[in-house]
Amino acid sequence: MSSTGSEIAVKPQGTAQRTKTRELWRRLKKDKFAVAGGIVLLTVIILGIAAPLLTSYNPYDAVLDQRLLPPGTGGHLLGTDQMGRDLLTRLFYGARISVMVGFVAVAIALFFGIIVGLFAGYYGGLVDTIFMRGIDILMAFPYVLLAIAIIAALGPGLFQAMIAIAIVGIPYYARIVRGTVLSLREKEFVEAEKALGAGNLRIIFKHILPNTMAPIIVAATLDVGWMIIAAAGLSFLGLGAQPPTAEWGVMLSEGRNFLRVAPWVSIFPGLCIFIVVLSLNLLGDGLRDALDPRLKE
């Protein structure tokens, strides 16, 4: 149609098909803070995985005549703890556990939260009432109390702590997802799908779910940090990972008895938690912007 010429203002640019992931990556790269966060996080993960290659110490070998050495002495870069174990080594190994706990707990919480939120929001009515009242019950408890109650039922331990904080996290995702779905299901593109004959599951998973992803990914990245703190907190209270496990929360807890004479035993695990959580937050913020197609260019 000749009359369309003036309307098409967008000119073709390049023949290469830009894939969506490449596009996301390109936009994420522009955000300096997100890149920094990503690099730090990646470094921590690599350090955790490569721990045995990076240090000659064993994180569980007690050397009693080398207790509480200050950083830099006796070949210990960050000093030793109350059992004479190399602190840096324990931090490397601790990275494995702490970061893993955060991601796994968020993954579990996300999975159930998204399912509950999608179905409650899309179907509404009785489904919504039943799901959301269950969620309300979970939300009615203060989260530490709820986590402690779950651990009381399951018994203390790292795995149980992970399950506990995941359960604590479910309501938040369910609420975010449900709220987004409530507005999305009234959109005309959903109606268009119905008019085309698409089934409910196709609409839910292909059309509604991707549109809820931006807030979920942001919340999830930010929550990995929160869950790392929560897991460390439970370990600190003696409900999560148990000594002598090299876990940052446990190390923090053990070091508090020596805070006056050997502050580094607690400071370094605390710093690690801080840095990982900060980098996750920066990455989460960057992802949110990169995922929003309206902020493109």
Added chain:
Amino acid sequence: MSGALLEVKDVKKHFPIKRGLMSKNAGCIKAVDGVSFSVHKGETLGLVGESGCGKSTTGRLVLRLLEPTSGEVLFEDKNIYRLSFNQMRQLRRDMQIIFQDPYASLNPRLTVEDIIIEPLVIHGIGDSHSRRQRVKEMLDLVGLSSYHGSRYPHEFSGGQRQRIGIARALALNPKLIVCDEPVSALDVSIQSQVLNLLMQLQDMLKLTYIFIAHGLNVVKHVSDRVGVMYLGKIVEIADSEELYRNAMHPYSQALLSAVPVPDPEIKRERIILTGDVPSPANPPTGCRFHTRCPQCMDICRLEEPALRPVSDKYMVACHKYQ
């Protein structure tokens, strides 16, 4: 009536008003309250009326995007409200919709290609190669280029988006398309482009349209016949030419007198309606229009006029003519 592609028989849609903790039923909104009309193959039926008169609801009832409170819709002599989910799904190939807001009707997370391919995937038509071919054809048909396929909806203007919506609706080769105010959200300059496109496509593909709009000049331009709606009912339905030349129902007369004329020298008698549209939750007794009708008679307050033919192709619901 034979030869009709679509026949709507006394369709009603009442939305319940829920109130309070126990969702007590506190009456209902009679959005569509007994609408009947038929649409013949290849023609365009315009539906006009002010906001809230039930035009869009009627459009959605025709496609069974809403379940009716009562009544039936016959599409090629099949009552679509009796069909199972799967039968309905098959039938949806033949009936499509174009939406008012091109900014809300396209999934922002899908590329244009994915959007237009969607109907083919849903109905399992073709393989990935032939589907992509079809997308190119469709883009070409609506005046876009094939390289637009890899773009996202937000990269397009309103008029272009509406073309994408049209391409999606056409991908399955439908027989009937409900156009739900397809140009109301567009600039005036773009409106005519989209309208011309719709009319070209109708000629080319032998489409049947139900064209919902509140712009009377727009409807006049595209429609063969026009139905005027007021408060959930059709008050007058006739050939477009005739209705615009000589509207019989007082409401249609008032509506038409509100159409602006480009010549400031021409003095016309304008009928200005007073008052607001009554609430569809509690419509007036008798004729629904009697509260605002300049020619109201006693009988109008008591008895509701039925839609009756006054001539061969002209139907009006007014006591003046009965």
